[in-house]
Amino acid sequence: MSSAEAFARQLEGQRLRERVFRGSTLAAAILVLVLLGGVVVSLLHGAWPAFARFRLAFITQDVWNPVTDHYGALSAIYGTVVTSALAMIFALPVSFGIAVFLTELAPSWLKRPVGVAIELLAAIPSIIFGIWGLFVLAPLLQESAEPWIDAHLGPLPFVGALFQGAPYGIGFLTAGIVLAIMIVPFISAVMRDVFETVPDVLKESGYGLGATTWEVIWKVVVPYSRTGMIGGIMLGLGRALGETMAVTFVIGNAHHISASLLAPGTTISAAIANEFTEATTPLYTSSLIALGVLLFVITFTVIAAARLLLLRLDRRALASA
Amino acid sequence: MNRRAIRKFVNLLALGLSGLATAIGLVFLGAILWTLVKDGVAGLSTAVFTQSTPPPGSTSGGLLNAIYGSAVMTVLGILIGGPIGMLAGTYLAEYGRKSALSSVIRFINDVLLSAPSIIIGLFVYELVVVPMGNFSAISGAIALAIIAMPVIVRTTEDMLNLVPQGMKDASTAMGAYPWRTITSIAYPAARSGMVTGLLLAVARISGETAPLLFTALNNQFWSTSLKAPMANLPVVIFQFALSPYDNWQQLAWTGALLITFTILILSIIARVVVSRLSPGTGRK
Numbered sequence: 001m002s003s004a005e006a007f008a009r010q011l012e013g014q015r016l017r018e019r020v021f022r023g024s025t026l027a028a029a030i031l032v033l034v035l036l037g038g039v040v041v042s043l044l045h046g047a048w049p050a051f052a053r054f055r056l057a058f059i060t061q062d063v064w065n066p067v068t069d070h071y072g073a074l075s076a077i078y079g080t081v082v083t084s085a086l087a088m089i090f091a092l093p094v095s096f097g098i099a100v101f102l103t104e105l106a107p108s109w110l111k112r113p114v115g116v117a118i119e120l121l122a123a124i125p126s127i128i129f130g131i132w133g134l135f136v137l138a139p140l141l142q143e144s145a146e147p148w149i150d151a152h153l154g155p156l157p158f159v160g161a162l163f164q165g166a167p168y169g170i171g172f173l174t175a176g177i178v179l180a181i182m183i184v185p186f187i188s189a190v191m192r193d194v195f196e197t198v199p200d201v202l203k204e205s206g207y208g209l210g211a212t213t214w215e216v217i218w219k220v221v222v223p224y225s226r227t228g229m230i231g232g233i234m235l236g237l238g239r240a241l242g243e244t245m246a247v248t249f250v251i252g253n254a255h256h257i258s259a260s261l262l263a264p265g266t267t268i269s270a271a272i273a274n275e276f277t278e279a280t281t282p283l284y285t286s287s288l289i290a291l292g293v294l295l296f297v298i299t300f301t302v303i304a305a306a307r308l309l310l311l312r313l314d315r316r317a318l319a320s321a
Numbered sequence: 322m323n324r325r326a327i328r329k330f331v332n333l334l335a336l337g338l339s340g341l342a343t344a345i346g347l348v349f350l351g352a353i354l355w356t357l358v359k360d361g362v363a364g365l366s367t368a369v370f371t372q373s374t375p376p377p378g379s380t381s382g383g384l385l386n387a388i389y390g391s392a393v394m395t396v397l398g399i400l401i402g403g404p405i406g407m408l409a410g411t412y413l414a415e416y417g418r419k420s421a422l423s424s425v426i427r428f429i430n431d432v433l434l435s436a437p438s439i440i441i442g443l444f445v446y447e448l449v450v451v452p453m454g455n456f457s458a459i460s461g462a463i464a465l466a467i468i469a470m471p472v473i474v475r476t477t478e479d480m481l482n483l484v485p486q487g488m489k490d491a492s493t494a495m496g497a498y499p500w501r502t503i504t505s506i507a508y509p510a511a512r513s514g515m516v517t518g519l520l521l522a523v524a525r526i527s528g529e530t531a532p533l534l535f536t537a538l539n540n541q542f543w544s545t546s547l548k549a550p551m552a553n554l555p556v557v558i559f560q561f562a563l564s565p566y567d568n569w570q571q572l573a574w575t576g577a578l579l580i581t582f583t584i585l586i587l588s589i590i591a592r593v594v595v596s597r598l599s600p601g602t603g604r605k
Contacts, residue, residue: 014498017498018498018499018500022416025409025411025412025415025416026417027408028404028405028406028407028408028409029408032409032429032433032470032474033425033426033429035467036432039436039440039444043444043447045447046443093342094342094345094346097338100335100336101342101343102343116592117346117350118350120589121346121350123584124353124528124584125530125555125581125584127530127559127577128353128357128581130562131558131562131574132352132356135562136356181349184346212328212329214335214336217335218335235435238435239435241437242436244439245530245555249562249563269439269531272443273439276446276534276535277538292440295437295439295440296436296437299436299437303431303436304428304432307428307432
């Protein structure tokens with residue numbers, strides 16, 4: 001065998017390995033797409049009996065009765081929307097404050113430890129927030145905050161109904177607070193990274209004109225980073241909508257719609273987590289998977305919108321979220 | 322009060338409130354960790370690591386089967402999700418860097434990264450549990466693998482992008498095929514970053530509860546079969562915390578302490594590794 005032949009064979013071997021390696025990376029990458037497709041198909045397949053049976057009434061009816069095998073998701077949808085809305089109301093100002101503190105206010109020796117501490121809050125598993133919410137936060141709210149809310153905000157005209165009722169400790173309000181604690185690290189991390197993309201020269205122009213720190217933040221930094229901020233907020237919203245374990249502990253798992261924020265309720269994810277292994281009829285199981293489809297549609301829309309808004313930014317801004 | 326004093330006052334007020342917001346965040350972190358230490362340490366004993374979860378009414382028992390189950394499923398999850406995630410990340414960073422397919426995959430991966438984990442649980446239930454006919458440890462591991470994958474895809478891509486183009490060009494100029502350049506030049510250069518990605522993925526999946534509820538379920542007894550339901554810390558914490566028995570609740574808190582500090586330590590190690598890599602990590 002000549003050396004030219006040996007070389008040709010070696011080259012052929014290299015080409016083969018190249019094809020195999022390239023092919024396997026491509027296959028793995030396509031698997032990511034297939035996974036999402038698989039999630040959609042399998043959920044729709046599992047939910048089909050429920051959707052076929054109840055049609056649109058599944059979304060519009062406030063019935064959840066395993067005894068008569070009749071299911072409507074309205075109370076769960078309501079709970080998901082209310083708890084997420086509460087979480088956003090609590091989390092937004094706090095996240096904004098943290099982002100401002102970390103980018104504009106904190107001395108450099110403090111920035112890193114405080115930033116890491118807030119990020120660690122995001123690493124704690126949701127079930128820990130759940131037991132903490134149930135055993136520490138709920139009794140606290142039940143004894144102090146909720147009686148006060150009932151006594152002072154309950155009698156208000158128009159909005160009073162939101163704040164009336166017995167202090168159970170568990171319910172929409174508690175779930176909203178726990179969710180807020182959970183999403184603050186995500187929103188503030190994105191906001192901080194977005195704020196850091198504001199060119200110094202813009203801020204310095206503001207200071208040069210005699211603006212205070214707050215005026216520079218509010219009139220230069222915030223308008224400049226508006227898109228990214230909205231993206232971060234929606235990412236947090238996506239988390240809140242889909243969060244399961246923390247909410248399951250503190251929501252009370254009652255399938256009904258109450259005007260009061262102090263009352264127990266349920267959310268889509270909490271209902272699935274609580275009832276799935278106890279579902280006794282095929283239609284019951286199918287209805288719970290149908291809840292999963294609803295959750296998927298809602299969160300997919302919100303997360304996809306957030307990602308599109310954030311797409312143009314440096315991807316580092318999202319690495320932690 | 323003149324206009325200047327008002328502006329100064331508003332400035333101080335706003336900055337004071339932002340400091341307060343940070344304090345609130347830190348207080349909650351501190352409160353949660355304090356509760357875990359206070360209620361968890363009380364239950365720490367050798368029995369926790371040597372005995373299985375107790376039946377109702379018993380006063381002894383530990384978490385051995387749950388710790389074992391969590392470790393097995395987390396390791397299996399990483400063994401399944403890790404290689405696939407790394408290969409996919411390699412495609413995004415090297416072969417398909419600018420292709421349209423890659424932007425779609427990147428977008429879908431980002432969506433999967435934030436998708437609710439309970440949806441993944443339902444998916445694996447339909448995909449594995451229903452055809453198999455029963456809950457099993459392997460289905461739990463698959464669910465965890467699917468949750469770990471997007472994290473690994475993302476960090477692998479980011480870390481490979483940090484490898485200087487000049488190094489890869491030098492390898493190509495010597496006649497190396499791309500696979501040789503990637504495996505012999507890019508991977509070693511990006512190794513610590515990719516290991517960090519794996520650590521973050523471990524941290525992410527070892528506390529996941531929702532996807533295990535209807536895949537691995539739980540098992541009160543010692544079991545090593547991958548085809549049978551397997552105990553795991555998160556689901557044990559969930560069930561024991563909501564139980565009426567004192568020693569079950571105590572074990573739930575101890576389990577919560579173990580899992581949280583494992584995850585925090587993993588996250589801190591990952592951060593230290595990243596900060597050693599280079600300042601300004603990330604793709605522009």
